[in-house]
Amino acid sequence: MTPLKPIRHSTRIALGTLFFILFFSSWGAVTVGGLVPATFLADPLQMLAGGWSLLADHGFLKDIGATVWRVLAGFALAAAVAVPLGIAMGAYKPVEAFLEPFISFARYLPASAFIPLLILWTGIGETQKILVIFLGSVFNIVLMVAVAVAETRRDLVEAAYTLGAKDGAILARVLIPCNAPQIAETLRLVLGWAWTYVIVAELIGASSGIGYMITNSQALLATDQIIFGITIIGFIGLVSDYFFKQFNRKVFRWSLSK
Amino acid sequence: MTPLKPIRHSTRIALGTLFFILFFSSWGAVTVGGLVPATFLADPLQMLAGGWSLLADHGFLKDIGATVWRVLAGFALAAAVAVPLGIAMGAYKPVEAFLEPFISFARYLPASAFIPLLILWTGIGETQKILVIFLGSVFNIVLMVAVAVAETRRDLVEAAYTLGAKDGAILARVLIPCNAPQIAETLRLVLGWAWTYVIVAELIGASSGIGYMITNSQALLATDQIIFGITIIGFIGLVSDYFFKQFNRKVFRWSLSK
Amino acid sequence: MNAKLILQDVSRTFEGTRHHAPVTALQPTSLVVNENDFITVLGPSGCGKSTMLRIIAGLDAPTGGRVMLDGRAVSGPGPDRGVVFQSYTLFPWLTVKQNICFGLREKGMLQAEQNETADRFIHEIGLRGFENHFPKMLSGGMQQRVALARALANDPEVLLLDEPFGALDNQTRVLMQELLLSVWEAHRKTVIFVTHDIDEAIFMANRVMVFSARPGRIKKEVGIGFGYPRHYTLKTTPEFSEYKSLLTNEIREESIKAATLLV
């Protein structure tokens, strides 16, 4: 094969489909034949049946709704706090000097380890779950936004000054619009991670949500439902990412390459 | 304040220190005074005392060692699988077409939700914990490496061809060395995330590790020990990141800006 | 002839860092720029041309001496000195028209008046029909035309251009020179124009300043005796060749000096 040589679109699709066919047929081969017992790994049809029963009989849609709501609420809260803070840090060096060492450190604190403390502080209601997402996202957003703003092209800033802009206008008319696409990309990336935190938050003390369902299925050794739950989270993550990307493309057309 | 205006190094340090002074003194103020009871939030001195007792009396160093080992093992495994796969995907479009749709999807599967399945499949030994780190890291590394390789400067590849390089040499003498710094950066980034997965892995079925200690401390409502554990993870993350960064700087001197 | 802009012993030394010794970019330099002057500045790479221009623009502060504009000392950037940079500095998130209006809005001009002014300049630089294009959709030459219009729309006292055509191909560059000259003749601004191109320096200027290699200073001034307007065929006249031969020798000497300085 020649490195970097493009292939036709149809070959692409065929190969991608082939993977899934191979994947499902080998999964089916080891499970349906009974090579691997169902308590270890459900077969694909079982998974679909289990998923259907979850949706039809156990109100799984409500769980999905609860999970989505938690992620969006926690993420929106994190964005609302982190974006202005990140812009302030990126634009004003004293603010950066003040906060940066702490936030660089705080970013490595695992949100999941905060769960006991969060339960102590806020109970096991929605607040606790939302705060797990919040803690897992906020520091990363602050730092990434701050880096983007701090690296704004100096020549654009200087051009604005020579056109008569004052300090306030530099912030509002240059730094913010210039970095808006990158801030939106940062948010998209972090939203992708948030889907993985929510499960941890729901493993404890939840009475709804996909993570709650997974914990329940675990008790029953229902590998079909566990796999279905994981798959659903994957799909939601993929879909939300897709729409976020489309949104960014629409809104920030000017920043795309020709 | 003037946007983007640099400040002196000494001011930087002073402001950064000021934050920590304010942080600890307000933490102390609310806790030592008894405004917030110790069961909610230990005071800073308690935290240090609790940490000391963990280290001195409860063999916490062994826990730290266990956690570090798990992260490094899971991460090394992920890197060993993902880097060659990512390079193959980036360089050869048919490989990319075959694997990309699945891996893009798999990346959104939350590693923590796999814990019940992993326990079923591999038990609750080290393998399970290492696999949580592995699953949390491997797909991201593959994709990021593949993107880096696929975006190799075409003019360098063409230059190599005009110098007589054949397809194999393009891979070995251009694509790999050219992207080595970015691959190393990807690994550094993903290692940073791995520190946050390990705690989740240790919440269940562990008999050592920082996450295990945090669960144990919970019964005692020992917020001092919980906070100490979280802080230690943060520090280890920070320190490992620092050394990784230094390593990359040393090895890839050619890629730094002048 | 009125003195518009005066440089009195302006010098600039960049502080050393841990890895680098201090760099003197500009030796004390004095210059009197008259109203309507079109001054071009020629010199080898790294000789301090951009540094001087940035000090005049107020984007950098001199370590010695001062810059006077219309008798007042310059203390920072302002709309009275329009700048066109070598790098493309249109705001990528604004359309052509919005870019031209940027400074007008800062002045507090009414929207209607802004539009009218912008339209006038868009017409002048021949970009009718591109009002609502984003910079990414324009070629390099078109972007620099808009940058020129944006600077001129602010009606500055002095126009400072730092190799504005440096990144354009030769043919586009020649067309842009003619455009700039025609605009200059219409508005009669005072212009300081930095370039590497000897042909360009002669073709545009009434006075050419030649810089010495680093640390820079004005080594020679050459008055150009051609009147305006100028036609491109001027470049192949013997008089032009004479200026060129003179400046080529001056510059060559400095370039070789600079090349040996380079690491």
Add this chain to the structure above:
Amino acid sequence: MNAKLILQDVSRTFEGTRHHAPVTALQPTSLVVNENDFITVLGPSGCGKSTMLRIIAGLDAPTGGRVMLDGRAVSGPGPDRGVVFQSYTLFPWLTVKQNICFGLREKGMLQAEQNETADRFIHEIGLRGFENHFPKMLSGGMQQRVALARALANDPEVLLLDEPFGALDNQTRVLMQELLLSVWEAHRKTVIFVTHDIDEAIFMANRVMVFSARPGRIKKEVGIGFGYPRHYTLKTTPEFSEYKSLLTNEIREESIKAATLLV
């Protein structure tokens, strides 16, 4: 005079995509390049000069016609045609010396011989003492000198240069032209050199090819009557001005045509 390289009705049309109609970059073009020719190619932006060069290099395939080198049809890139690109294409992870050895190692040359060859070329381009520098540590002009050495070290039949000095400042460019000419005189390679700069085209070539605006084809060939070696003062002679005036008019016409084609 032996025909080294022959282009027979070479043409190139880029397939259309969803958003773009097909683009004819090169109309059927024929050209015979003799041994030791130094051909420069002049033309407005987008007229297909790079496309033609890439086809000769084997980096792109023609949609019609064929390229013959020493009687054999060209089917892909190879070490018999050295290329220097406008963009800096030194391998940033290799030192100057390692870059020059890249092709030699591909040939299977012994390490000692590689070193010796590399040292010879490093000397020739005047970069003694920079053997172990990484490209990032070099100026643009120095990088292009190394790129030239890297191409020459492979001892190619033909040297293809696509605006190699386009990103350099004017003075450095002039020095590089003289360097290239001296190297060419020493090695007597066959050279095809694409440029935007009319002075450069005349100063270097024994034959200048002028391309028409897109879709490109060779519109005019001008033989340059100066002998080699040439001295830089040649550029200010009346004969030079005459060539320049002729080519300026040719190019200007095409440039204006091209500018109206541009969006």
Add this chain to the structure above:
Amino acid sequence: QTKVVIGISGWTGFAPLTLADKAGLFKKNGVDVELRSIPQKDRHLVLSSGAAQCAATTVETQVAWNANGVPNQQFLLLDRSHGGDGIAARPGIQKVADLKGKTVAVDAPGTASFWLLAYILKKNGMSMADVNQVKLSPQMAANAFVTGQNDAAVSYEPYLSTVRASKDAGSVLVTTRDYPVIVDTLGCAPEFIEKNPQAVKAIVDSYFDALDMIKAQPKASYAIMGAAVKQTAEQFEESAKFIRWPTRQENAEFFERDIKPFMADATGILKENNVIRNIPASLDVLYTTRFAK
């Protein structure tokens, strides 16, 4: 109506509370109860946060919570485990002493499983340090054991029955039939009891109403209680065999006579195992006899 949140788990012994809730008995007695399922190891955190006012758990856990700064005053005996909790072990392990040096899956300190293991080891002259602990919740411990992991597992019904069902994996070594030390009580925050004695009384009454209902309509009651833990009435009845729900009489006796010495015994073992840092000054504040009459 007073609103009160009670933290419980799916443990069969707590099922009458579920029944009282589903059958509207709380409402009838004038108290608005919300039952929330919270893992035992996290339940005190929730109490401490104020998100729940009351919690059901084992007596020694009540002691640990109080000693660790989460006051909870017990007033109602819920159930005694009668073989409902136990330790499953591999075929080679014949007696408790054989556990020495083995790997045992057990829940975190502050849970009934941990307590049971600590207690049994102590009574057999060993301590927790003599086994390798692997932290798993009772259900996961049982599942892991069945799939061949660990040498022993501390669990409870219905998960213990999964072990009984798979004979190859091992058998149940000891249960609370041998060591009847798993006793569940319900408690509330002292201030809550102080301010809302009516509500507490209503909870107690509802609980006994539920026991009466089980006696009167066993099938219907088992169905309701089973549904809450995704079991059929039959399955539930099966697991209910391993526990005892006390009468009003037994309840009164427990609080008058048994609870204090039991707690005193527990404090020692808890302290030895670092589940509590200090022995409570007085055990009297840990319970009240005024409702168990």
